[in-house]
Amino acid sequence: MNQNYTNCSNREKCLALYRDSLRSKEMDHDGTHFDQQIPHVFVILGASGDLARKKIYPTLWWLYRDNLLPTNTIFYGYARSKTVIKEIRLKCHQYMKVKDEEEERYEEFWKLNFYYAGSYDSRTDFEKFNQELSHHERNPFGNRIFYLALPPSVFESCTVHIKNACMAPKGWTRIIIEKPFGKDSASSQKLSDHLASLFTEQQIYRIDHYLGKEMVQNLMTLRFGNRIFNPCWNRDNIASVQVSFKEPFGTQGRGGYFDEFGIIRDIMQNHLLQILTLAAMEKPTSCLPDDIRNEKVKVLRCIQEVDLNDVVLGQYVGNPEGEGEAKLSYLDDPTVPEGSLTATYAMAVLRINNERWDGVPFILKCGKALNERKAEVRIQFRDVPGDIFDGKPKRNELVIRVQPGEALYVKMMVKTPGMAFDMEETELDLTYSSRYENVKLPDAYERLILDVFCGSQMHFVRSDELSEAWRIFTPLLHKIEQERIVPVPYK
Numbered sequence: 001m002n003q004n005y006t007n008c009s010n011r012e013k014c015l016a017l018y019r020d021s022l023r024s025k026e027m028d029h030d031g032t033h034f035d036q037q038i039p040h041v042f043v044i045l046g047a048s049g050d051l052a053r054k055k056i057y058p059t060l061w062w063l064y065r066d067n068l069l070p071t072n073t074i075f076y077g078y079a080r081s082k083t084v085i086k087e088i089r090l091k092c093h094q095y096m097k098v099k100d101e102e103e104e105r106y107e108e109f110w111k112l113n114f115y116y117a118g119s120y121d122s123r124t125d126f127e128k129f130n131q132e133l134s135h136h137e138r139n140p141f142g143n144r145i146f147y148l149a150l151p152p153s154v155f156e157s158c159t160v161h162i163k164n165a166c167m168a169p170k171g172w173t174r175i176i177i178e179k180p181f182g183k184d185s186a187s188s189q190k191l192s193d194h195l196a197s198l199f200t201e202q203q204i205y206r207i208d209h210y211l212g213k214e215m216v217q218n219l220m221t222l223r224f225g226n227r228i229f230n231p232c233w234n235r236d237n238i239a240s241v242q243v244s245f246k247e248p249f250g251t252q253g254r255g256g257y258f259d260e261f262g263i264i265r266d267i268m269q270n271h272l273l274q275i276l277t278l279a280a281m282e283k284p285t286s287c288l289p290d291d292i293r294n295e296k297v298k299v300l301r302c303i304q305e306v307d308l309n310d311v312v313l314g315q316y317v318g319n320p321e322g323e324g325e326a327k328l329s330y331l332d333d334p335t336v337p338e339g340s341l342t343a344t345y346a347m348a349v350l351r352i353n354n355e356r357w358d359g360v361p362f363i364l365k366c367g368k369a370l371n372e373r374k375a376e377v378r379i380q381f382r383d384v385p386g387d388i389f390d391g392k393p394k395r396n397e398l399v400i401r402v403q404p405g406e407a408l409y410v411k412m413m414v415k416t417p418g419m420a421f422d423m424e425e426t427e428l429d430l431t432y433s434s435r436y437e438n439v440k441l442p443d444a445y446e447r448l449i450l451d452v453f454c455g456s457q458m459h460f461v462r463s464d465e466l467s468e469a470w471r472i473f474t475p476l477l478h479k480i481e482q483e484r485i486v487p488v489p490y491k
């Protein structure tokens with residue numbers, strides 16, 4: 001299918017193209033595909049929680065509003081709270097972005113929503129829940145998706161009960177889980193073994209929402225669909241690769257969870273490492289999900305464990321001259337334990353020991369309470385050999401901006417316009433908002449949830465990838481904790 005999104009003259013045309021592509025042959029994955037007519041139940045476990053309210057319900061509403069879900073989909077919330085769907089609706093409302101003209105559709109969406117109050121460790125509750133689900137499944141076919149929007153402490157009991165009491169009797173069952181996937185190699189392996197004892201890898205969807213972002217998904221096309229980049233994508237031409245993430249705010253009173261994990265576990269070991277992997281892997285034999293994931297695992301296996309000498313850790317402190325929240329330190333957050341040494345900023349150099357990348361530093365940087373919101377990949381090329389311009393040329397850089405404002409630009413030298421024979425640095429700029437002016441780019445969660453409906457695991461983390469990611473970071477994390485490494489304060 002050759003769809004030209006550049007010519008999308010409005011949002012509706014764009015959505016029609018998305019609907020077509022969901023049903024296209026390219027979305028068939030190892031025998032699974034988008035079952036437009038088959039009934040689906042989408043279950044949100046932890047429906048009363050923060051993630052459900054801020055992300056999952058809004059995403060489901062947007063997908064429903066845009067007619068992107070299979071026709072007969074209903075939504076079930078499950079949690080311990082004795083609440084009703086009306087209350088959940090109220091709590092979600094501020095995140096749903098409903099326009100006046102969408103009110104009718106919005107009502108329809110909530111009519112398809114139900115709630116069941118039950119505990120996470122009672123088989124009886126799950127059995128009763130299963131009966132309730134069955135009442136809605138009169139059709140000879142029916143698929144179920146379970147989204148675990150729950151604290152990890154209840155993952156195990158919940159998944160056991162899903163397996164024993166709630167598997168779809170007339171179709172497939174898929175389980176979506178959210179990070180943290182453990183805290184180190186051992187705890188992650190324990191969780192992986194537990195899940196593997198209940199479900200096949202094809203049933204498990206580990207979300208890393210960075211893999212749902214447009215520019216992260218673009219890395220493959222950019223590298224393997226362009227002759228100009230691929231031949232120079234190696235140690236002979238590239239001096240360094242930087243992957244960075246910056247957030248302009250601190251923990252905002254929600255530091256309790258963060259303090260247990262820290263910035264390396266929260267951002268670097270998963271989101272940044274996933275981006276690095278896509279930037280560094282070899283060309284897969286095809287675009288099939290497992291061919292891609294095989295290459296990701298291969299490159300991860302070439303990465304040495306991170307050495308503490310290659311790491312900088314920081315913790316933000318209040319800036320007396322700053323405004324509002326900027327005046328507050330990480331330690332001023334009342335939910336953060338007194339004297340915590342948890343890093344809110346980290347920079348680490350990773351080295352890939354293979355023929356393509358030997359000697360090229362991959363620099364990962366991430367932090368909270370920084371000057372701006374930004375996530376990008378920066379490929380810095382080497383100096384031009386045999387320079388004839390008295391050292392004036394600056395190194396080329398290819399920048400892939402993931403957020404905000406998706407963009408791709410190459411920093412390059414040109415002759416300064418006019419009579420003078422001088423040079424200056426400029427950019428070949430592909431900013432998506434101008435090039436694809438009317439194109440609606442799906443949000444990461446929208447894409448990933450649709451992928452689950454389609455059965456595409458391309459943008460989800462496989463257990464062997466996860467285990468390699470923990471191998472790379474676990475010795476460092478243990479050392480930081482055991483030696484109580486003090487982070488550098490930064491404003």
Ligand SMILES: NC(=O)c1ccc[n+]([C@@H]2O[C@H](COP(=O)([O-])OP(=O)(O)OC[C@H]3O[C@@H](n4cnc5c(N)ncnc54)[C@H](OP(=O)(O)O)[C@@H]3O)[C@@H](O)[C@H]2O)c1
Nearest residue numbers: 046048049050051052079080081149150151152178179180
């Ligand atoms: N919030 C985010 O933006 C975000 C982002 C990325 C990943 N995640 C991950 O997504 C999952 C859910 O996050 P969340 O922020 O939505 O969590 P949450 O609000 O703390 O918890 C979700 C629900 O789980 C139940 N719950 C809370 N603590 C519990 C406990 N100790 N024992 C049993 N049940 C408990 C509560 O429902 P009931 O009391 O009604 O049962 C709560 O409404 C977590 O694994 C988190 O790490 C969250």
